[in-house]
Amino acid sequence: MDVRAYLAERSPLVDRWLDDFLPAADEPPAQLHAAVRHLLFPGGKRFRPVLAMAAAEAVGESPQASLPAAAALELIHTYSLIHDDLPCMDDDDERRWAPTVHVKYGEAVAVLAGDALLAKAFEAAAAVLPDAGAERTVLAMRDLAVAAGSRGLVGGQVDDLAYEHDTPDAACIESVHERKTGALIAASVMVGARLAGASQEQLEQLHCFGRDVGVAFQIADDGFDEDEDGGCSLVRALGREAAEARAEALLGAALSQIAEWPERAEPLRELARFAVRRDR
């Protein structure tokens, strides 16, 4: 299958849902609402929402069943990027060839736009679709909250910052990747599948799948440039060859979790391969 075409077909569903859901950029306070949309439109590949929809499909439901929760994943991802870019964190001026939110709207509005996106994620996820029902919706919202919290994304970011001028070992680096990236990728596939009625066994397999894909993706996303300055780069810790091998091993472990799943899980498997191997 053509995974780029698959992404290109699914991501506009997310774009449209988000555009309808979010206040217009000129709704007062206009600074805030423009800032909330700044990094979302035009967006990236909507990888996490598309993963959620592919996970719903893998357990036999239409992708639409998980659309609000899928959109919530993009809102959480976007909030985390805005806060990561802040002067007190990574202090980045540009992202996706545009000024970061704090450069364009100021630091206070950037913090608050991130806060608003995180709150909006739970408003989005609270849309109960008839097929999913309230019980699954609450559990999905709980998955999102746990992934975003201090044992997930936020905890990973704290350690990532702490290691910035340090030389952490491979286990510490993978622990950061697992929380900062793996937790939300794991939540993506779990939430999509949960709303589609996945069994407990399927959810456990998807949790491991998502976590390992997330770590492998992050290893690959850091690039295979050995001249990195320090901080959480597995290439810097292990060298290029070993880091590439580790990413491949994690991808293999992830795929083995759902290897027996039927043909309709193929998009999920392909998305995992694409996330890790991408341009290679």
Next chain:
Amino acid sequence: MDVRAYLAERSPLVDRWLDDFLPAADEPPAQLHAAVRHLLFPGGKRFRPVLAMAAAEAVGESPQASLPAAAALELIHTYSLIHDDLPCMDDDDERRWAPTVHVKYGEAVAVLAGDALLAKAFEAAAAVLPDAGAERTVLAMRDLAVAAGSRGLVGGQVDDLAYEHDTPDAACIESVHERKTGALIAASVMVGARLAGASQEQLEQLHCFGRDVGVAFQIADDGFDEDEDGGCSLVRALGREAAEARAEALLGAALSQIAEWPERAEPLRELARFAVRRDR
């Protein structure tokens, strides 16, 4: 009734629930988990959680039925205080006679501790109690998300900052108070009552009640000192006498919403009076 005794009796329920729920202060990353607890323990009066429990009681349920959601309100309130205190916002060094979170743990950890608290709020609120059921729980979580979002708390804070060196008129000031304070107070009583099975009519009455109590509380909380520097102070805009009268009028409007409610709504009414009149 003795409202101080009522608060003193109920707030330890919230304290205990939060203490059990949150990671220990020494759980890694320890900086983060200590920061998350810093402003929560010892806490304030737990006014929002106690309001939620009083609202549950007012519609005929035991206060315990709303305890997780009540705790979620305190988590959201605390996150907002941590972010409000940041150097890029109000730049406060002290709160409740202790250093603020960013002074003690640094700015990055303060932003992230706030983020973690906001995420944790939804994890807390996702605890489905048998009496409440999943449907009411999702709606309560949605109430929380809307109150915390860009049309509620966050939007109010953006405008509050924008007016900092300005002289807004009374309507603008009340609009800020309504979102920055009123939205979460309204959510407190709505969530408590919703989980206890309130009717749509009761929820609408409580929404107006909470909003007006919130604005009146904020007017009173700003103090009746006319020497304020500017920004969102109704006393500065209207003078002491008119501001006091306005707070009383709002309290009266709030109480009229639930004037016909039975005796078991008396704690809710007393809490409203206490919030606005307090030490006067």
